[in-house]
Amino acid sequence: MPKKKFLILNNKKSGKSPEKKEQLTTKIISLFDSNDIDTELFDSEYPRHMEDFVSKQSFENFDAVIGLGGDGTSNEIISGIHRRENTNVPPVGFIPLGTGNDFLRSLGSLNPMNWADKIVRGETKKVDIIEISTKEKTYFSQLLTGWGVFYDGAVAAEKYRFLGPLKYTAGAIESLLKSKKRKAKIKVNDEVYEDDFWGAMICNTQFIGGGLLMARDAKIDDGIFEFFLVKNVSRIKLIFLFIQLALKIPLSPSLVHTFKTANVEIIPEECEPINIDGDFMGTTPLKASIKTKSYDLIC
Numbered sequence: 001m002p003k004k005k006f007l008i009l010n011n012k013k014s015g016k017s018p019e020k021k022e023q024l025t026t027k028i029i030s031l032f033d034s035n036d037i038d039t040e041l042f043d044s045e046y047p048r049h050m051e052d053f054v055s056k057q058s059f060e061n062f063d064a065v066i067g068l069g070g071d072g073t074s075n076e077i078i079s080g081i082h083r084r085e086n087t088n089v090p091p092v093g094f095i096p097l098g099t100g101n102d103f104l105r106s107l108g109s110l111n112p113m114n115w116a117d118k119i120v121r122g123e124t125k126k127v128d129i130i131e132i133s134t135k136e137k138t139y140f141s142q143l144l145t146g147w148g149v150f151y152d153g154a155v156a157a158e159k160y161r162f163l164g165p166l167k168y169t170a171g172a173i174e175s176l177l178k179s180k181k182r183k184a185k186i187k188v189n190d191e192v193y194e195d196d197f198w199g200a201m202i203c204n205t206q207f208i209g210g211g212l213l214m215a216r217d218a219k220i221d222d223g224i225f226e227f228f229l230v231k232n233v234s235r236i237k238l239i240f241l242f243i244q245l246a247l248k249i250p251l252s253p254s255l256v257h258t259f260k261t262a263n264v265e266i267i268p269e270e271c272e273p274i275n276i277d278g279d280f281m282g283t284t285p286l287k288a289s290i291k292t293k294s295y296d297l298i299c
Contacts (some may be wrong), residue, residue, distance in 0.1 A: 001152060004063040005038040006119075009050050009077060011069030012043050014098040021097050021107060025068060028095060028116045034119045035259060044076075045277075048152050048236040055081025060137035065092050070098015075277035078129055079140045080297035092208065093119040099165055099210065100278060103143045106218070107299060119298050126293035127220040130204055132276060139276050140291075144208050146275040147266055147284060148199020149179040149238070155158060155274040168210035169246075176239050184268040184284075185228055188259050198230035198238055200266055200286065200290050213248040219259070223292045229257040262290040 008029070015021045026135045029039050040062075045052040050067075059065065074094050083087050085281045098103045104110060127238055130141040146154060156178075157171025181196040201208065203215035203226045215226040230241065233255055241255045251258065267285040274282050 003036050003038050005022070005040065005061060005065045006032060006066050007057070007062045008039050008041045008068060009054070009057070010041060010043050011050060011067070011073040011076070011098070012045070013047075014069035014073055014180060017119060021068075024112050027144070028068070028112065030157075031113070031116050031120065037120070045082045048076060049120075050076040050211060051080040051083070051169070055083040060270045061090050062090055062123070064119065066088065066094055067092070067094045068092075068097050070096065070101050071103050071278045073098060075140070075279060076101050078142050078295065079199075082140050089295065090124070091296040095119070097163075100168065102207040102210065103205055105207045105211060106143070108160050109198045113200070121238070122298060124296040124298050125221060127295065128204060128225075128292050129294045130202060130225055131289050131291050132274075132282060133251040133289070134274075134282045135283065136212075139282050141202070141204065141276050143203070143205040143277055145202040145277075145286075145288060146199065146208075147201075147268070147272065147286075148182050149175050149199060150201045150208075151273060151275045151280075152179040152199075154278060157209075157278065157299060161216045162204050167214070172179045172212075172242055173207065176235070179238075181232065182268050182270070182272065184266060186267070187227075187265040188227055188263070189261050193229065193257065196232045199231070200230065201228045202226075202264065203228065204290075212245040214245060214251075216250070220297075221293075223290060224260050224262050225288070225290055227261055227288075228257040229259075231257065264288050 095111050095112050132139040148245045153171045153175035156174040157167040159165040160170035186193040206218050208214045218226050265287045272284050
């Protein structure tokens, strides 16, 4: 029986400790080797390098594609896959070596070696992603797309990267104090909502922002996503909403509209940037739609 071969895609910028990540990478490759699996390692050198590489790479000689990093890494890989002319790709696996890791957190474990063991076993299932269509380009989202206060919080968090996972808490606090409401039209489930809103979040996974439980019913393979629209409430009530997220208690219906849907359209009065899986790309207005059974995930 011929040996398996994995293409390992390593995001050199992900995670807080390069030394620890290098040690874990060596340990993971050793595990694969002990299970008679050959590996080829690719190190990304700049933003979206991995996406560009995956979009052009031949997978003819590989049995799986493995991403080492966090949510940004998974986004680059699935974006590269969905930009390919040849859509025939092997199963994809991820090992949580990033800062937030909310995609894998939503699947139950953040132990890198546990995920390496799952990848060795090779069980897969087909999972969904979200297609984000904007005027300038189509993007792909594995876990979330944030607008308004959720974009502001992600931008602020980058200033606190030295705090590791706590950067999300610091960014959220700053955005709660500085963010503003936006006038917008929202189309979801054949309804139209027009008002001033603090922002909106599209979730394909349960967790966001390094462990905030936002979409407790979200699943990556059910053909829908959860959509949260923060109402025109006071700043004090907005802060209370984020306390609910931090404490992992159900969000109050008086503060946020919650929907389960396969499509949503966000049309703000002003064109604004958005946050897709923790990266800042694309602008409103946008249309989001689910792409079911999009690829094979090793899990």
